[in-house]
Amino acid sequence: MVTARRPVDGRINIPPMRHLIRFLLSPFTIIAMMGAVGTASLMGTIIPQSVDKTPRFLAAWQAANPFKFVLIRLLQLDRIYTSVWFLTLIGIIACSLTCSLYYQIKRALRAQKLSPDSKTNPKPDPSCRANVTEKILRRVMRQRGYRPFAAGASPDNLIFIKNKAGKWGGVVFHLGLLCIILAGLWNASLQQRGLAILTVGETFTGQTGKWATTRTGALAGAFTPRLTARLAGFQPRYWNSGQVKTIRSTVSVTSGGGKSRIIPISINHPGYINGIKLFLSGDYGYALDLLLNSKSSHPILAHILLAAPARPNEAVLYDMTIPTTVYRLHINFHPDRSKPSMLLTSPSADLAVSVPEMPPLKTRLLPGQSIALPMGDTLTFNKVSYWTGIIFAKSYGIPLLYAGFGLCIAGAFLLYALPVKVACIQISPVRPQRQRGGAEYLRQISISGRTRRFQALFGLELQEIAIELQAAALVQ
Helix, strand or coil: CCCCCCCCCCEEECCCCHHHHHHCCCCHHHHHHHHHHHHHHHHHHCCHHHHHHHHHHHHHHHHHHHHHHHHHHHHHHCCCCHHHHHHHHHHHHHHHHHHHHHHHHHHHHHHHHHCCCCCCCCCCCCEEEEEEEHHHHHHHHHHHHHEEEEEHCCCCEEEECCHHHHHHHHHHHHHHHHHHHHHHHHHHHHHHHEEEECCCCCEEHHHHHCCCCCECCCCCCCCCCCEEEEEEEEECCCCCCCCCCEEEEEEEEECCCCCCCEEEEEECCCCCCCCCEEEEEEEEEEEEEEEEEEECCCCCEEEEECCEEEEEEEEEEEEEEEECCCEEEEEEEECCCCCCCCCCCCCCCEEEEEEEEEEEEEECCCCCCEEECCCEEEEEEEEEEEEEEEEEEECCCCHHHHHHHHHHHHHHHHHHHCCEEEEEEEEEEEEEEEEEEEEEEEEEEEEEEEECHHHHHHHHHHHHHHHHHHHHHHHC
């Protein structure tokens, strides 16, 4: 037990541990921490998180708001859930809940030593009296689900308890909350998450570590899963209005043992393999491969990723300069040249090729077609396919998280479905009466009780018990 010491000058020195306990159990601390975590979670939905966005999006964001981008990176707001300050908030909440749970357990254990003089509610009602034997009294209480409470037994007082397990409801509920918080802290400290941008038919090897973006916990190392993933298929579906209906994909995954599996994934339906979860990022578009055959150098492949248009009747515009050349391309891509559609039914690309001091060359190319450039080179529209982002995530503490939810449900059930009810019977002996088998003392009793929930219903239950005792007294 921590006690305060009084020095010579009369002032009381409170030990630092007592200050810490007061801080952790303070309602202001708990409300402030929960408010901070809620605010951080809201910011995580408003501020784009780096692991969920493509490098092109991050580059455009940085170009549009360089100061804001640097500030967000400095404060770790682009990876809130694995930031040091967010883990600190969760750690303080876990310590506060642990301290509260400790005192709740002590309080529940002290409840075993319930005194007959404890304060009750409602108070004894003079009208609730009956002359019955103690044997009948115990039988009636047993039929009502009450059991004698040994700690309160005395010659003139009896204490009965119902739903004795209910006193642990708060402990079980808060233990479940602690498990959930610890699972979140565990996962945020060690989780590994990476985004890979793949086109249909492209293969990604986790050991190379060539992620588009990654996010790892404060205590986690580099994310190098031992698997190879190939985007085998991708198919978006749309409503008549042009809004995305579903996005489905199939990934061929080869694990470290050499076994291959075809894993279908879609939005809200991830795939699992060797403890790694595969998500669709929700970003997708068209991948164009343009091949420049130059006489003066080796062929140059331009791999262009275009975002899907917002509406079916919109073309996708893109400007670029082919690396190490003077050619500048203005691309106007149509997924379907025959009708307004966002599906790759009949794709075509309207090109405008610009060379310094020469008029631009305009043409339309279909996949597989080529065009001769002014300087004797050849540009081929090699192929077009879908691209999408695949998120690989390795999480920790999931069983502990599920256990926490189960404990919360069990604790809530104990708190509200099985509230502890204590009935105190004050007995006053009256005249003895000779009966067959020996003397049996009649008792005059008054009933009171206490419970923390549903007190009005509990008062009615005590009145019903009194009526049953009066009826039992008449028939004995």
